[in-house]
Amino acid sequence: MKNITIIGTGYVGLTTGACFADMGNNVVCLDIDEAKIASLRQGTIPIHEPGLQEVVIRNADAGRLSFTTSYAEGMRDAEYVFIAVGTPSDGDGGADLSQVRDAARSIATHLTHPVIVVNKSTVPIGTGDLVTSIITEHKSSDVPFAVVSNPEFLREGSALLDCMRPDRVVLGSADRDAAETVARLYLSLQAPIIVTDVRTAEMIKYASNSFLATRISFINEIAAVCEQLGADITEVARGMGYDKRIGPAFLDAGLGFGGSCFPKDVRALMRMAEDAGQHPQLLEAVMDINQDRRRWAIDRLEEKIGDLRGKRIALLGIAFKPNTDDIRDAAALDLIALLEERGATAVAYDPAAMENVAAVRPDLLLAGDAYQVAEGADALVLVTEWNEFKALDLARIKASMRTPVLVDGRNLYDPTQIRSLGFEYVGVARAPEATPPAAPAWDRRVSSGKA
Ligand code: NAD
DSSP states (O other): OOEEEEEOOSHHHHHHHHHHHHTTOEEEEEOSOHHHHHHHHTTOOSSOOTTHHHHHHHHHHTTSEEEESOHHHHHHSOSEEEEOOOOOBOSSSSBOOHHHHHHHHHHHHTOOSOEEEEEOSOOOTTHHHHHHHHHHHHOOSOOOEEEEEOOOOOOTTSHHHHHHSOSOEEEEESOHHHHHHHHHHHGGGOOOEEEEOHHHHHHHHHHHHHHHHHHHHHHHHHHHHHHHHTOOHHHHHHHHHTSTTTOSBTOOOSSOOOSSSHHHHHHHHHHHHHHTTOOOHHHHHHHHHHHHHHHHHHHHHHHHHOOOTTOEEEEEOOSSSTTOOOOTTOHHHHHHHHHHHTTOEEEEEOSSOHHHHHHHOTTSEEOSSHHHHHTTOSEEEEOSOOGGGTTOOHHHHHHHSSSOEEEETTOOSOHHHHHHTTOEEEOSSOOSSSOOOOOOGGGOOOOOBOO
């Protein structure tokens, strides 16, 4: 049992803290957001993450997990201090490291005994050195400390599972003993552990996210070609995915990627490359193709219902993917902006993200459910493939719409079935006629991976 403090209690920090507590450690989760900590102390988690609330409550009740806004309290008994604060885009493509700098300064000023500082935030190459120098500069005593990079790979929506069953654990440090000490925290997870230097560990994170984003833009580029030539992208992806060298994950054509990680991490890697005198031409294309996917939806709407001025467009889903309330860099927000530019009115519904969207867009029309959002709409766009949207009564939805146009931005629906209800259906590069026959039982091994 170790004493672990996690700084930053967002998607990564809270999940990591809950998992370490569940593994039997004493964990203090620290955040400067007083409302967040107050709500966590009441047993209410401020994010939508399946299963997390139960694990948080179980471990808080067992006395292994506590919450504070005080660095003095958080640092008092800590042996390991994890940094899991945000690293958003700085507006110029780079990563804004102000939260990391603040956390490092606060660690330094409260350092009274040796600790290992473990950086879980996604940070540009070289940030480990920056954290080391900030702590060295601001600590008041001679207390030794080590810095280890430990990038996080969990996915929102399946964060607990990813945390408890990671594909790998990456640790980078100039202090091999410190890295191996941190490795012991993870031994019971039985995942491969890679111990390397800090810069390599930091790059593994950016390279991984950028590779996954590249797969999505790749399949979207193929989808655009399929659409012109009459091939079905879902079948193309299935056929590709059986190839063991390719695999089925991240081959879903659609409206492109979003979220708090892929767009900002690809941009930050491009920025690092440029600063290093390199031209990140592939990554530029990845981002351009992704933006084209948002315009694809607008083009399809204009094809079906003409000039969008004065039209009412309903969006099913706002979160950047299912099972999360995260709307950072979500496709829906881009679509809403494009619709508004064209004089259309957007109305939206999401099962989990309504509060978050109301906070950033209080003027946006929001509906109470998937049926209400479609009422009187000139077209419906499926933006986020939530499970609950699969089983909607689409005949009822059609009856309430002004014109029954459905743009399926994630290929969630069966085109034949939707058309048989009387919809004008547009999927992403689906075969123009009927869909191919369903795969026989022996051919159903491929499952798709989502960002
Ligand atoms: P988040 O915005 O949800 O949470 C960050 C938290 O840090 C906030 O609660 C904020 O109040 C707190 N904070 C900010 N400054 C602080 C300070 N000085 N002291 C204490 N707390 C402070 O962020 P997130 O989504 O959990 O991401 C955290 C990091 O992990 C980022 O670098 C991100 O790129 C990376 N990451 C995120 C995911 C993901 O799916 N969200 C996955 C892997 C890696």
